[in-house]
Amino acid sequence: MVDTSTATVTESDTDRGRRPRSRGRVPGEAGIWILVLSDMAVFAAFFGVFLVVRIGQPQVFAASRTQLEVPLGLVDTIVLLTSSLLVALAVRRVRAGRRAFAGRLLVAAAAGGVVFLALKVTEYSIVIGEGHAPSSNDFFLYYFVLTGIHLTHVLIGLGGLAIARSAVRRPVPSPDLGRTVENAASFWHMVDLLWIVLFALFYLVA
Amino acid sequence: MTAALLKDRLALVWAGLVIATIVSVLVGHDHAALGQAGAVIVLVIALVKARYVGLEFMELRTAPRVLRGLFEAWCLVVAAMVVVLFLVGS
Numbered sequence: 001m002v003d004t005s006t007a008t009v010t011e012s013d014t015d016r017g018r019r020p021r022s023r024g025r026v027p028g029e030a031g032i033w034i035l036v037l038s039d040m041a042v043f044a045a046f047f048g049v050f051l052v053v054r055i056g057q058p059q060v061f062a063a064s065r066t067q068l069e070v071p072l073g074l075v076d077t078i079v080l081l082t083s084s085l086l087v088a089l090a091v092r093r094v095r096a097g098r099r100a101f102a103g104r105l106l107v108a109a110a111a112g113g114v115v116f117l118a119l120k121v122t123e124y125s126i127v128i129g130e131g132h133a134p135s136s137n138d139f140f141l142y143y144f145v146l147t148g149i150h151l152t153h154v155l156i157g158l159g160g161l162a163i164a165r166s167a168v169r170r171p172v173p174s175p176d177l178g179r180t181v182e183n184a185a186s187f188w189h190m191v192d193l194l195w196i197v198l199f200a201l202f203y204l205v206a
Numbered sequence: 207m208t209a210a211l212l213k214d215r216l217a218l219v220w221a222g223l224v225i226a227t228i229v230s231v232l233v234g235h236d237h238a239a240l241g242q243a244g245a246v247i248v249l250v251i252a253l254v255k256a257r258y259v260g261l262e263f264m265e266l267r268t269a270p271r272v273l274r275g276l277f278e279a280w281c282l283v284v285a286a287m288v289v290v291l292f293l294v295g296s
Contacts, residue, residue: 024270037276044284051291058296070231077227081259085220088263092216186264193259196227197284200252204234205245205292 027091028182036190039153043194046149047201050142054206057138061206064139067132072123073203076116077195083112084192087161087185090168094181099168102181106165109188113158120151143202150194157191160184219262226255242296246289253285 026033054061086109093102124144134144164184167177174180230248257278261267266274 024268024274025265026269026273027265033273037280040280044280044287047284048287048291051288051295055291055295070234074227074231078224081220081223081227084259084263085216088216088265091265189259189264192263193256196255196259197252197288199227200230200234200248201288204230204248 028179028186032183032186036186039190040194043197046142046146047197050146050201050206053138053142060137061139064132064137064143065203065206067127067130068143068203069123069126070203072119072126073199076119076123077199079112079115079119080192080195083109083116084189086112087188090164091178091181091185094168094178099173099177103165103168106161106168106181110158110161110165113154113161113188116154117151120147139206146198147202150191150198153187153191153194157184157188160187216262219258223255223258226251242293245292245296249288249292250285253281253288256284257281 086105090102090105090109093099093105127140127143132140134141161184164181167174167180170177230251233244233251234248260277260281261274264277266277269277
């Protein structure tokens with residue numbers, strides 16, 4: 001595995017006669033990017049299927065969309081964006097050797113994820129309370145399935161943040177600490193990014 | 207110094223993303239008045255936001271060309287796909 005965690009990578013690449021400019025620096029490990037890009041490809045297909053299903057019934061989708069809680073979706077988005085910012089700041093703090101501060105940022109970011117989960121549970125109970133279910137129509141079927149799959153990713157992402165935090169808190173940091181935190185961060189940012197598209201598609205456009 | 211700049215940059219990106227989100231909701235709210243153009247604006251803003259999350263928060267701006275290229279291609283393809291499929295279905 002190529003060490004991507006320090007700036008010395010560029011030096012060794014230059015030594016080997018490669019073009020350092022075209023190489024850049026991979027945040028985290030290659031494996032996490034295979035996972036992130038595959039997940040993004042799957043969600044791209046979901047977005048496509050949702051809009052293809054809409055083609056025969058735009059009125060049904062438009063009427064169903066207005067039943068969703070846009071203010072809750074807006075708060076969801078801002079919570080995830082803020083949580084993402086905190087994780088990005090934590091990555092910087094780890095690099096600066098400020099592990100205690102990074103740990104606190106990761107806890108605050110995870111708290112944002114928990115708030116998102118709580119808001120989603122609230123939203124589902126409101127939507128279901130209004131008599132909508134996955135069986136109501138295609139819009140609600142895809143709404144529940146896709147936001148549900150996204151919610152599973154939020155849970156996985158929270159697990160990643162917990163792993164990152166325990167790595168940051170170890171008295172003697174592992175040499176892989178930077179990459180461990182970057183892996184969790186990359187996944188968490190993907191969760192944020194996919195929600196941004198879901199929010200636009202389901203709450204604002206369909 | 208560099209760390210402070212980076213931090214400021216991240217905070218600026220965050221502020222820009224929050225403002226873009228609020229603009230999206232306002233445009234989405236006036237969907238009926240703006241018609242299909244409003245929906246297309248909302249979709250394009252969403253994919254531009256996603257791109258900034260990738261380039262700045264995920265640090266893909268400084269990633270190897272292949273990785274950054276794959277990510278930017280995703281943003282472009284998804285943007286084109288959702289806009290075209292939305293218009294076809296309306």
